[in-house]
Amino acid sequence: CHLPIPYDATCSGLQHLSAMGLSEFGGRHVNLTADEHRHYIYQVVANKTLAIVTAEAMAGREIAKHWLGHISRKTVKRQTMTLCYGATPTGMRKMALEDGHCDGLPGLKTANAKYITECILQAITDVLTEGSLIMDWLQDCATVIAKENRPIRFTTPIGMTVNQAYYKKTEKRITTLFGEAHLWDEDPELGMDRARMRQAIVPNVIHAYDAAHLYRTVNAVSDQYGPIPWAMVHDSYGTWAGEPTKVMTRVLREQFVDIYSVNQLDHLHRCFQESAPGATLPTPPARGQLNINDV
Numbered sequence: 001c002h003l004p005i006p007y008d009a010t011c012s013g014l015q016h017l018s019a020m021g022l023s024e025f026g027g028r029h030v031n032l033t034a035d036e037h038r039h040y041i042y043q044v045v046a047n048k049t050l051a052i053v054t055a056e057a058m059a060g061r062e063i064a065k066h067w068l069g070h071i072s073r074k075t076v077k078r079q080t081m082t083l084c085y086g087a088t089p090t091g092m093r094k095m096a097l098e099d100g101h102c103d104g105l106p107g108l109k110t111a112n113a114k115y116i117t118e119c120i121l122q123a124i125t126d127v128l129t130e131g132s133l134i135m136d137w138l139q140d141c142a143t144v145i146a147k148e149n150r151p152i153r154f155t156t157p158i159g160m161t162v163n164q165a166y167y168k169k170t171e172k173r174i175t176t177l178f179g180e181a182h183l184w185d186e187d188p189e190l191g192m193d194r195a196r197m198r199q200a201i202v203p204n205v206i207h208a209y210d211a212a213h214l215y216r217t218v219n220a221v222s223d224q225y226g227p228i229p230w231a232m233v234h235d236s237y238g239t240w241a242g243e244p245t246k247v248m249t250r251v252l253r254e255q256f257v258d259i260y261s262v263n264q265l266d267h268l269h270r271c272f273q274e275s276a277p278g279a280t281l282p283t284p285p286a287r288g289q290l291n292i293n294d295v
Contacts, residue, residue, distance in 0.1 A: 004231035004238040005245055007252075011041055012235035013084035013206045014131055019260040021130035022290040029127075034294040041127075042077040048123035049076055049116075063115045066105045071116075075101050079120050084135060086203040092117045133285040134265070135202050141269075142201035145276045146194040152201065154271035156212040157259045164204055166196035205268070209259070210235060216255040221247055253295050260292045 009015055010031045018026035027033055029041045050071045056064035078099060079092045087095075096102055096113040105112050125132045142164075145152050151165035168190035172183045214232060221228065225247045231238035239248050265284035272281055 001241045002229075003241065004229070005241045006231065006233075006236045006238035007245075007249060008237075009235035010039075011081055012210055013081070014041060014128065016206050016209050017084055017128070017131035017134050018290070019256070019292060019295075020264050020287075021134050021285065022287040022292065023128070023130035024288050024290045026128045026131050027288075027290040032290065032292075032295050040073065042073045042080055044127055045076045045080050045120065045123050046071060046073045048127050049119050052119045052122055053116075063107065063111060066107055066112055067116060067119075070101070070105065074099075075116070076120050076123070079117065080124060083121075083124060084131070084202055084206050086199060088199070089117055089121065092120065130285065130288055137265075137282060137285050138201045138205060138268075139198045140282050141272045142198045143194060144279050144281055145272060146192040146197035148276040148279050149191045150276045151192075152197065152272065153275045154205070154208075154268055156208045157262075157264075158212045158215050160208075160212070162204065162208050164197065164200060166193045166200060167191065168193045209264075213252070213256055213259060216259070217248070217252045220251045220255055224251065257292055257295050263287070 014026060015030045015032060017023075018030055018032055026041075028035060029039045029044050031039055053064050053067045053071060057068055075096075078095045079087065082091070082095075093110070093113040096116055097109055101116065102109040102112045142152060151163055153161060153163050155161050165188075167186040167188050169184040170187045170190065172185070174181045174183060214235075214237070217237065218230060218232075225244070228239050228244040228247075237248060237252055239245055265287065269281065269284050273279075
């Protein structure tokens with residue numbers, strides 16, 4: 001059969017964060033353990049969100065009562081999935097509105113969206129403690145380095161150097177036949193844009209590690225099996241059914257284990273310190289007891 005058969009990660013951003021922090025709870029619920037039962041992290045977050053809303057409704061909070069009977073896996077999936085790719089509370093509120101989750105509820109849609117976003121964020125923090133701590137740590141490091149007015153550099157598990165530098169922008173106004181145009185351009189002389197440096201570090205690290213995993217998988221399969229066709233989209237790995245798929249699904253796990261058999265938090269900390277030698281960076285959060293070899 002020459003149909004591409006895609007194998008998707010279970011929320012790859014949270015898988016990388018759980019592996020970095022050796023989070024037992026997070027790792028189990030994004031399927032990094034040897035448990036034969038398939039887990040659904042979105043349902044776990046939905047259950048926790050429902051528990052928060054139910055408790056507040058019972059305490060008499062009116063807006064919480066609006067959401068009773070209206071919280072499901074779909075309500076939290078998009079927000080949970082995109083959090084480690086740079087989604088902000090403002091963006092999450094827009095998602096709740098765009099996806100129609102606030103339709104038909106009593107009260108203002110914007111107020112309902114704001115409330116459920118707060119509950120989802122609290123649920124994610126409670127459920128994915130280690131992952132949340134790692135995201136906070138990455139952002140705190142980015143803030144310190146940006147204050148030093150330096151770019152952030154780190155190397156990925158394939159040895160590629162990533163350079164993150166978001167500078168403040170200058171505005172130019174140009175008159176055209178169609179009216180006035182506003183052009184914005186980064187200007188290194190103005191220094192780092194601290195807000196963008198902080199917001200971008202988590203998605204840039206996750207995307208870099210995602211890409212390294214994909215790169216290593218393709219090369220390792222080619223070394224062991226020879227060239228095979230690929231159909232890749234981010235964390236969706238696809239190839240022909242049969243032997244190519246058997247090889248791929250084994251190798252992608254081997255490469256993931258190999259990457260996270262190294263303490264990547266310590267590695268990133270060293271890279272960040274080299275980015276700003278004189279800065280005092282926060283230490284990485286403590287790791288859990290997840291056995292990465294169970295992958």
